[in-house]
Amino acid sequence: MRKKQRSTNINIYSILSVVLVIIIWQSASFFKLVPDFMLPSPLQVVQAFISDFHLLVFHAKVTLVEAVVGLISGVSLGIIAAIFMDHFKSVKDALYPVLVLTQTIPTVAIAPLLTIWFGFGIMPKVVLIVITIFFPVSVAMLNGFSSVDADEIRLLRSMGANQFQIFTHIKLPASLGDFFSALRIAVTYAVIGAVISEWLGGFVGLGVYMTRVRKSYDFDKMFAVIFLISIISLLLVAVVNVIEKYSMPWKRN
């Protein structure tokens, strides 16, 4: 009861600040402080969103599929790598520097290359997302696995537990907190990664649509796409939060 009230309070404040920004923006357009063709008013953006709704949904579906496929592959690969690095120190020594290296690669530079290698379909998008989110996920999981209390492991060993049982009963639940923090980051990276990748090569998707409207100077439509992308990311983060709450019942109180 008390908890519910507190979270509503936070929502009220954040809603207030968003409303305030929109009011300032709308009045700036209304009083002609900024010309329409440079910055459309929120009202115009909403109109563009409504009139283009079917087109936006069509492109959003493509982007969403790419993001989800990339997310699932990237997260699974990250977890598998973390398990191996946790289990074999030599794998960690060999893999860790390479992982850091993948983080230094500028995404924008590599995306056109991926298009050349893998074509204009879903593949280069997924690969780009995997490259972006593999590192944060594997490092967070590795961190979670190694933060386990050594005495807990000793206790389970004294009870005759094997490595797999130690993993499922201690390491996995102990690293869930780190996993969900990483997943929240990965979700937003995945959406942005998909959009950037479409931007630099593709036929469909929100990124493609965005380039198209930008080239025709339809900034109201462009803002509509930007908001849609933000909304998609926010919804995905919300989904992660809900899953987190249900898979970590011991953190609920």
Add this chain to the structure above:
Amino acid sequence: MPKLVVEHISKSFEYKKILNDLSFYVDEHEIVSIVGPSGVGKSTLFNIIAGLLDPGQGEVYLDDKSILNHPGNVSYMLQKDLLLPYKTVEQNVALPLLLKGCKKKQALIQADELLKEFGFEMVRKSYPDELSGGMRQRIALLRTYLFSANLILLDEPFSALDTFTKSEIQSWYLKIHKNLGLTTLFITHDIDEAIKLSNRVYVLKGSQVDSFESIEIDSGSKKAKNFLLSKEFLNYKKQIINSLDK
């Protein structure tokens, strides 16, 4: 018949001898304490008996079978209760059964029965974080018991508790030790606790070679009212302190 026999155990860490030719035994249904200052290798000894650590020399027999380097034969409990925070009380208690390959449902039923028997059924769905220290320690003991009633190793299990909870939980342990017919080997640096709980007390000093004799605590005198304030109690204490100084 002795339940546990430890023979000529020696263990060194990096040229430093921790345990030197140590031998002792624990009879069935006894509570035997090992008292000694910190750093003399009490916990090392426990890890060896639990099968987690390889001593350089010596043998450990449980019911006449060697359990050296074989974890999973004796129950083991530390000062930290080590209840897993991500499991409910009943899941924690059921854990040893699950590790042995028991079906989840069956393990939970057995854990619930045990919790009910000890009056913890109202907290079985709670998480350890929601419980008091004394309560957690008792539940950890039940988990230890459910793993194996054969021999229970307790490594300073009550030393993190406050005096009142401690004395209460000690009496509780004496009761369940009797009711469940347990055999306990108990490590402590608290001499009072050792006298109060044990049938026999071993005094462990730094790398001893000479005899490792136990001090028998007469169970008759324990029944006396105010045993903790009696002359006998003080005599035992004197005896233990003297052999520590020797």
